[in-house]
Amino acid sequence: MARRSDRPRRAALHGLTLLEVLVVLGILVMLMGVGVAGIDRLGGVRLRNETNRLAAVIKYTFNRCTALGLHMRLSIDLETDAYHVEASETPFYLRKAGRFESADELEEEDRKAEAQEQAAQADGDSDDPKVISLRKAAQRRAKFVTDDLVPTVKMEGGTGIDSLYIAGREGALTSGTVYLHFFPSGWVEPAVLFTTDGEGSFQTLVVHPLTGKVSRKVGKVEPDRGFGEPERQEDEGR
Known part of the structure; x- marks a missing residue:
């Protein structure tokens, strides 16, 4: 009787069948797919959050500039993917040439x-x-000083500013420190900024000059051929 009771236990010690192995592998592949998708979604959320934060800073600077009558600029360091806001009480004028x-x-x-x-x-x-x-x-x-209400922001999680266009400047700006200027009469330089997660995903911010509104688009959307043309007559600022 004891021998009969041992048979099921010995049978349970046998290896997995081919079908069972395939089922286990299928489950592992499915779990890996879920994990990768989760990482992708996390990266997308991080890029969207950082892009929205940059858009909020631009809109805030526009509103603060007009409310206080200050000349302001957003200083963007394309090498470190950091930016901060500066202000000046002295009028600042953009040059038509040079x-x-x-x-x-x-x-x-x-x-x-x-x-x-x-x-x-x-x-x-x-x-x-x-x-x-x-x-x-x-x-x-104009003597610009850092606006303490907007501390320097360093984009996080591998995200950054890939490049940007500013009306009146030649081509895409991809390196160095770049200034986006705001004027107290309610005008900001037309601009298009591209943010990235460093893995090939992009988002686009379009800055509207007369309202300071910032539109966000998924992907890298290049500016139109006529980008900034209506504002060129006002290139001296206001």
Whole structure:
């Protein structure tokens, strides 16, 4: 009797049948698929959240600029995928030609003007009309300081700003520090920004100049051929 009772137990110790192996493999594949899909969804949610946060900062800057009568700009570091807001009480005007396209060019212009003024003063020419003109230009130049209400934002989770277009600037801007300017009369430079998750997924933000509204689109949507043309006559700012 004892031997008979041992037979079922010994049978249970046999290996899995081919059918059972296939069932187990199928379950594992299904679970892996669910896991990958979950990761993809998580990445998509992260990209959408970071894109929405950037859009909110742009809209906030537009509203704050018009409410307080400040000249403001969004400073975007394309190398580190970070951005912050700066403000100035001094009027700022965009140039119709030869306008600055990067922070480095703007700083270089300031250094040259300061060096010329110092050289003229060292030669005893502080009353020279050229020196006086340089000094007045420096005083008129907008001095931007960081807006403490909007701390520097570093995009997270592998997301970043791939590139952007700003009306009046040649082609897509892909490197360095770029400024998006806001004016107290209620106008912001027309712009198109592309955010990415670093894995081939993109979202597009379109900045509307007269309202500060920011539209979000899925994918990388290039600007139209006439991008920014209606605003070119107002390129000096307001």
